[in-house]
Amino acid sequence: MTEITRRQWLIGGTALAGSLMLAQNAHAQSVTIEGYTPTPENPIRMSANENPYGISKAASKAMHEAHQYGHLYSGGGARGPLTELIAIMEKVPTENVMVAGGSGEILKTLALMVAMEGGKILAPNPTYDDTFMDYSNRRGIEKIWVPVADDLSIDLDAMKAAYTDDVKIIYLCNPNNPIPTVMHGEKLKEFCKEMSQKCYVFVDEAYFEYVTDPNYQTMIPLVTEYPNVVVTRTASKIHAFAGVRIGFGFGSTEMLAKIKSLMTGSINGPAMWGAIASYKDTEYQNFVLRKNAEALQILYDFCEKHNMRYIKSNANFTFFETGMDSKEVNARILKHGILIGRPFPPKLDWMRISTARPEDMQFFVEAYEKEFFS
Numbered sequence: 490m491t492e493i494t495r496r497q498w499l500i501g502g503t504a505l506a507g508s509l510m511l512a513q514n515a516h517a518q519s520v521t522i523e524g525y526t527p528t529p530e531n532p533i534r535m536s537a538n539e540n541p542y543g544i545s546k547a548a549s550k551a552m553h554e555a556h557q558y559g560h561l562y563s564g565g566g567a568r569g570p571l572t573e574l575i576a577i578m579e580k581v582p583t584e585n586v587m588v589a590g591g592s593g594e595i596l597k598t599l600a601l602m603v604a605m606e607g608g609k610i611l612a613p614n615p616t617y618d619d620t621f622m623d624y625s626n627r628r629g630i631e632k633i634w635v636p637v638a639d640d641l642s643i644d645l646d647a648m649k650a651a652y653t654d655d656v657k658i659i660y661l662c663n664p665n666n667p668i669p670t671v672m673h674g675e676k677l678k679e680f681c682k683e684m685s686q687k688c689y690v691f692v693d694e695a696y697f698e699y700v701t702d703p704n705y706q707t708m709i710p711l712v713t714e715y716p717n718v719v720v721t722r723t724a725s726k727i728h729a730f731a732g733v734r735i736g737f738g739f740g741s742t743e744m745l746a747k748i749k750s751l752m753t754g755s756i757n758g759p760a761m762w763g764a765i766a767s768y769k770d771t772e773y774q775n776f777v778l779r780k781n782a783e784a785l786q787i788l789y790d791f792c793e794k795h796n797m798r799y800i801k802s803n804a805n806f807t808f809f810e811t812g813m814d815s816k817e818v819n820a821r822i823l824k825h826g827i828l829i830g831r832p833f834p835p836k837l838d839w840m841r842i843s844t845a846r847p848e849d850m851q852f853f854v855e856a857y858e859k860e861f862f863s
């Protein structure tokens with residue numbers, strides 16, 4: 490403890506967070522944090538769809554208490570109660586639920602499964618290009634890309650038309666990322682039922698909790714009847730567990746057994762106890778949703794003021810049309826101490842922005858106004 494004094498260490502909270510933040514970019518950077526100044530070196534992070542409020546107090550307390558079980562494998566038996574809680578919430582038997590160290594672990598394992606079994610990935614474009622796509626690229630798996638429709642939503646008819654017999658898995662991110670649109674629930678359900686007779690259908694529901702579109706439906710109920718349908722969820726977003734790492738897979742017992750047989754990771758016990766507390770903490774989740782909606786509204790008002798097209802979001806980020814190359818926009822906004830989304834080809838004159846806190850979104854629109862409209 491040379492940089493951080495013993496007193497700072499003991500009091501924790503803002504003082505400690507502040508020093509870590511400045512030293513290592515370790516804390517959510519926000520203009521609401523006293524003493525923090527956004528800089529290009531230590532920017533507000535509006536780039537990775539993280540939850541800027543951090544884990545809930547209840548989850549934090551549960552994780553802290555769970556350290557007493559840190560010496561026990563599986564954190565002294567957290568997996569059972571966590572699986573049960575999620576199964577009850579999603580109204581499926583526990584045998585159709587699995588826990589992982591973030592949903593990314595399941596995404597990668599599914600890519601590995603495809604690599605081992607052979608065949609292509611059919612996916613919309615653009616979609617979430619990290620983890621599943623990245624891992625599958627490194628295994629040399631071929632893709633069939635289907636452009637999104639004119640309204641930038643995933644075009645299920647076009648996806649069906651693009652299917653060929655050598656497709657092993659269809660990847661559908663719902664809400665999609667980087668474009669937070671959703672597919673119509675009934676239509677998607679029919680698509681999953683039909684196409685899962687031919688190949689695996691993988692629905693990634695990472696942003697499910699933020700959905701406001703009344704036509705949305707989760708595909709979890711299908712997994713008990715359709716053995717080729719697999720769904721993932723994550724605690725990384727509304728629960729702010731991106732660094733803690735908890736995710737879930739939903740599938741038939743055969744599907745989950747296959748995934749588990751290929752996985753190499755193990756799950757952190759305190760993280761599982763924390764997740765149990767967090768999923769029960771609806772007050773915190775509602776707070777995050779309220780703040781997310783406030784931040785989005787600031788961006789919508791700004792886009793309308795400047796006649797810029799934008800997507801009404803079903804997530805903790807959105808996509809708006811800058812009309813400029815995204816790399817240039819990124820670089821010019823970074824000068825103001827804000828990091829926003831990477832380029833998402835082929836929509837290179839649109840930009841993804843994570844909502845962060847409303848105060849940070851306000852800071853962003855003022856910086857954008859200064860940089861591009863004055």
Ligand SMILES: Cc1ncc(COP(=O)(O)O)c(C=O)c1O
Pocket residue numbers: 537538590591592593594596617620662666693695696722723724725731735736
């Ligand atoms: C669509 C989507 N799926 C999966 C993930 C991976 O989430 P995690 O591995 O943190 O559960 C992300 C992360 O941003 C995402 O955007």
